[in-house]
Amino acid sequence: MRTAPRTGPTFAEKAEKLISEDRVAAVFGCWTSASRKAVKPVFEKNKALLFYPVQYEGLEQSPYIFYTGATTNQQIVPGLDYLKSQGVKSVYLVGSDYVFPRTANKIIKAYAAANGMTVSGEDYAPLGSTEFGTIVNKVKSSGADAVFNTLNGDSNVAFFKEYKSAGLTAAAMPVVSVSIAEEEVKGIGTQYLEGQLTAWNYYQTTPGAANSKFVAAYKAKYGADKPTSDPMEAAYVGVYLWKAMVEKAGAFDVEKVRAASDGITFDAPEGLVTVDGKTQHIAKTARIGKIGADGLITEVWNSGKPVEPDPYLKTYPWASGLS
Secondary structure (H helix, E strand, C coil): CCCCCCCHHHHHHHHHHHHHHCCCCCEECCCCHHHHHHHHHHHHHHCCCEEECCCCCCCCCCCCEEECCCCHHHCHHHHHHHHHHCCCCEEEEEEECCHHHHHHHHHHHHHHHHCCCEEEEEEEECCCCCCCHHHHHHHHHHCCCEEEEECCCCHHHHHHHHHHHCCCCCCCCCEEECCCCHHHHHHHCHHHHCCCEEEECCCCCCCCHHHHHHHHHHHHHHCCCCCCCHHHHHHHHHHHHHHHHHHHHCCCCHHHHHHHCCCCEEEECCEEEEEECCCCEEEECCEEEEECCCCCEEEEEECCCCECCCCCCCCCHHHCCCC
16 A cells, blocks of 8 residues: 655655665656655756656646646546536545645545535545545545545545444445545455546556557566555656657757757557657546456546646636636
């Protein structure tokens, strides 16, 4: 299971060491938005490159960060669009108490207000919290049609166990999660998650030759019982995109690599991805999945083509004023 982040100063110190002492050409990493925000000024001060591989809350752009995970309009908005298409009129928001869930829920509330959707409640638990009796009781009594879940780490284990214990089901009140991938399913237990929904851009089951090769190679290296996941794939993609940028630039120089980035494509396990040099995010196909009894996630909807990144949601009138 993913755990709560280490302190911001630790991330900043380690980033400074990699850049100033180890003289690396690029860094691939960080997990939570809190960790990314802790190192962002370090990379900007040093004019060094970070490739960040995790979906995040958007409303950010940095000349020295390439974001290879989803931004808001490639994960959260598609998740809401899917719920709306399924007739959901009300949602309950449950998240961990840090940057990503609070910003994501601010966006969700703006979407709901513009799309005839009611937010029946909003609750946050401290990172790592395992006490969810009160929150789940509030969710149950709210009568919401669905739950939008931005909990992180081990809190998901406690939440879904309490959810099932309270008699709540995926059929009656589905939960859409944006931080539960195949590895978390295994840690939480399929008996608590079967039938629940996720919003990502990649699943181990995503069809295509590139993914078949990726999954086979991963399992050969790490074990047949080890699943792949969206953040793993986005990290893998980041390395290949950087390679292509360096080859196009003909140099490791950061400014030359940045200048060469626009339009770079890669036949990724998730499908074709393309770098938008202006935002330094990538175009990605949005996918909604359903968790099965086998622990795998099967796609039930996709966007049909890669969604252009819009980290500040400039193309969504209902989002004006959020940034």
